Amino acid sequence: MPDLSIKISSLYLKNPVILASGTCGYGIELKDLIDLNSLGGLCLKGISLKPRPGNPPPRIHETASGLLNSIGLENVGIDRFISEKLPLLKDYDTCIIANILGDSAQQYIELAQRLDAHHDQIKAIELNLSCPNVKCGGIAFGTDPKLISQIITGVKKVTNLPVIAKLSPNVQDIVPIATACEESGADAISLINTLLGTAIDIFRKKPVFNNIFAGLSGPAIKPVALRFVWQASHAVKIPIIGIGGISKWEDAIEFFMAGATAIQIGTANFFNPSASVQIIQGIKGFMRKMGYKKIEDMRI
Amino acid sequence: MEHFDVNALISSHIQLSQDIFLLQIHAPYIAFAAKPGQFCMIKVSGDANDPLLRRPLSIHRVHDGGFVSFLYKVIGKGTKCLSEYKAGEKLNVLGPLGNHFAIRPAEKVIIIGGGIGVAPLVFLAERIAFKHGTTVLLGFRNREDVCCVEDFEKLAARTLIATEDGSLGHKGLITDLLREEIMHNPDLPKYFYTCGPFGMQKAINNLIIEELGEKKAHLEVSLEARMACGIGVCMSCVTQARDGDYLHVCKDGPVFNAKKILWK
Numbered sequence: 080m081p082d083l084s085i086k087i088s089s090l091y092l093k094n095p096v097i098l099a100s101g102t103c104g105y106g107i108e109l110k111d112l113i114d115l116n117s118l119g120g121l122c123l124k125g126i127s128l129k130p131r132p133g134n135p136p137p138r139i140h141e142t143a144s145g146l147l148n149s150i151g152l153e154n155v156g157i158d159r160f161i162s163e164k165l166p167l168l169k170d171y172d173t174c175i176i177a178n179i180l181g182d183s184a185q186q187y188i189e190l191a192q193r194l195d196a197h198h199d200q201i202k203a204i205e206l207n208l209s210c211p212n213v214k215c216g217g218i219a220f221g222t223d224p225k226l227i228s229q230i231i232t233g234v235k236k237v238t239n240l241p242v243i244a245k246l247s248p249n250v251q252d253i254v255p256i257a258t259a260c261e262e263s264g265a266d267a268i269s270l271i272n273t274l275l276g277t278a279i280d281i282f283r284k285k286p287v288f289n290n291i292f293a294g295l296s297g298p299a300i301k302p303v304a305l306r307f308v309w310q311a312s313h314a315v316k317i318p319i320i321g322i323g324g325i326s327k328w329e330d331a332i333e334f335f336m337a338g339a340t341a342i343q344i345g346t347a348n349f350f351n352p353s354a355s356v357q358i359i360q361g362i363k364g365f366m367r368k369m370g371y372k373k374i375e376d377m378r379i
Numbered sequence: 380m381e382h383f384d385v386n387a388l389i390s391s392h393i394q395l396s397q398d399i400f401l402l403q404i405h406a407p408y409i410a411f412a413a414k415p416g417q418f419c420m421i422k423v424s425g426d427a428n429d430p431l432l433r434r435p436l437s438i439h440r441v442h443d444g445g446f447v448s449f450l451y452k453v454i455g456k457g458t459k460c461l462s463e464y465k466a467g468e469k470l471n472v473l474g475p476l477g478n479h480f481a482i483r484p485a486e487k488v489i490i491i492g493g494g495i496g497v498a499p500l501v502f503l504a505e506r507i508a509f510k511h512g513t514t515v516l517l518g519f520r521n522r523e524d525v526c527c528v529e530d531f532e533k534l535a536a537r538t539l540i541a542t543e544d545g546s547l548g549h550k551g552l553i554t555d556l557l558r559e560e561i562m563h564n565p566d567l568p569k570y571f572y573t574c575g576p577f578g579m580q581k582a583i584n585n586l587i588i589e590e591l592g593e594k595k596a597h598l599e600v601s602l603e604a605r606m607a608c609g610i611g612v613c614m615s616c617v618t619q620a621r622d623g624d625y626l627h628v629c630k631d632g633p634v635f636n637a638k639k640i641l642w643k
């Protein structure tokens with residue numbers, strides 16, 4: 080019988096399948112459709128200090144096997160997250176990961192501190208390092224190893240929860256960034272967030288999105304995500320959580336072989352809410368058939 | 380609200396006109412739970428990834444024996460794909476989703492549908508259990524687009540039609556019919572329901588407020604938005620509220636009190 084459980088520092092997951100932030104809401108919305116207890120983990124919608132209304136519509140645009148989104152990180156803010164959303168997940172036995180975002184290192188630290196007080200429920204914190212850093216003139220945090228180190232070091236000081244650094248693929252070279260995460264104490268790296276893209280409405284001769292650019296996700300980005308996972312896992316020793324275009328168990332196996340310890344399912348939840356559960360079954364079946372005992376045995 | 384993700388057998392699929400189709404599936408759980416105004420998300424490409432996203436369609440009717448039907452117009456890739464499915468094939472359907480119209484006493488309502496927006500209104504009319512004298516106003520571009528008239532007439536509704544080109548019924552807009560109704564009917568019904576293009580619903584809202592005043596205008600509208608999930612997890616389906624907030628059409632709607640909406 081294969082053992083699907085994995086460890087990410089002090090974090091134990093019963094299996095390596097996690098739902099990706101922004102694609103499973105606050106978790107509870109999916110309770111009718113899948114057995115939340117069967118998941119390795121749930122990475123909840125990105126939370127900021129203040130509620131964010133998000134961007135004006137249109138917020139999505141379908142592309143060939145992909146999805147462009149410009150949601151604008153709409154969320155209820157940390158206060159309502161803690162008072163209204165978290166209690167709804169009280170009775171579920173899955174690993175709850177909070178995903179946070181801020182405009183400055185200070186905001187990440189403050190958020191981590193607030194969440195640490197709920198370590199009975201929250202088992203890890205994922206830092207969304209792809210958001211525009213307003214204080215630094217619009218560069219994404221994720222492109223600057225110095226800023227990333229500052230955030231991770233600061234967050235690690237205020238919490239004992241495992242810290243996962245979620246990285247942007249919109250960079251020249253992921254290696255110095257992954258290395259900076261490891262050196263500043265991140266417990267794991269998750270990647271990729273969405274790829275910057277755009278679409279044009281040819282009849283109106285205008286970009287589809289008000290912000291012109293949007294984030295591409297879905298099956299279309301899988302080869303790119305897999306490349307990032309390969310590069311990062313060969314550059315650092317901390318666990319890598321692979322994300323990007325995973326919609327079937329075969330995709331998941333590719334990520335484990337490329338060096339991922341766990342995976343997250345994003346866009347697939349939209350067109351197939353049962354994707355995660357089917358993928359867990361598929362991984363189990365494949366491991367049994369091929370004689371793999373642990374997830375890590377699949378690594379190339 | 381409970382919903383189900385089912386692989387449903389297509390029991391019939393009929394082309395009603397050049398681009399309008401009537402699809403019926405066997406989905407007992409959905410049929411039993413469904414309320415008028417709710418919708419389903421339909422995977423139109425089987426296990427393939429193109430088109431990637433499900434397509435939202437309103438529940439047009441439910442039938443004894445656990446059947447659910449949809450009435451839709453082919454407008455792009457997804458609906459074209461759907462139209463190629465045949466009776467006997469399976470279709471992945473998620474529903475029922477969203478909120479629903481409030482059911483009011485038959486003698487107090489007017490139902491107003493524009494174009495393919497009539498789809499959910501037949502189910503509504505059935506649940507309101509029409510009596511003689513209940514009024515349905517339908518607006519279409521032309522005769523080709525006209526549908527559901529017999530469905531309403533079978534329910535003994537007084538059904539008035541407007542077409543923009545005058546090829547059937549009144550020549551002009553649905554708001555002409557509505558103004559007439561309001562003016563010639565001192566014994567006014569109190570509740571209005573609409574579904575159709577945003578511009579049409581906006582015009583209806585304006586007209587009702589103009590004629591009856593904010594206080595007496597009780598209008599429920601059904602809105603559309605681009606949707607990825609249909610279940611409230613992606614935050615893509617927003618429409619703006621009058622108070623500046625965003626409303627999520629798949630969860631807070633698709634049915635809204637017209638007073639809540641920013642009609643820009």
Ligand SMILES: Cc1cc2nc3c(=O)[nH]c(=O)nc-3n(C[C@H](O)[C@H](O)[C@H](O)COP(=O)(O)OP(=O)(O)OC[C@H]3O[C@@H](n4cnc5c(N)ncnc54)[C@H](O)[C@@H]3O)c2cc1C
Nearest residue numbers: 418435436437450451452454455456457458498603604605
């Ligand atoms: C709650 C709800 C109920 C609906 N009920 C019906 C119905 O009963 N009958 C019917 O004919 N149509 C209905 N629609 C509209 C229907 O969903 C669109 O016509 C359909 O999604 C178009 O897909 P397409 O691939 O053919 O068009 P394309 O234009 O190629 O689609 C591209 C993308 O835009 C989205 N899109 C395009 N038009 C619309 C629209 N009007 N509303 C929402 N998304 C859109 C598509 O879903 C897709 O993601 C409903 C929409 C909503 C939101």
Ligand SMILES: Cc1cc2nc3c(=O)[nH]c(=O)nc-3n(C[C@H](O)[C@H](O)[C@H](O)COP(=O)(O)O)c2cc1C
Nearest residue numbers: 099100101125148207271272296297323324345346
């Ligand atoms: C609609 C949408 C919203 C998202 N919101 C967030 C978010 O709030 N925080 C975050 O870190 N990532 C967010 N993401 C990125 C996903 O978590 C994931 O990294 C990305 O979509 C790639 O995976 P996929 O191809 O499986 O979707 C979002 C993605 C989508 C499609």
Ligand code: FES
Nearest residue numbers: 609611614616629
């Ligand atoms: S369609 Fe996903 S939240 Fe409404």
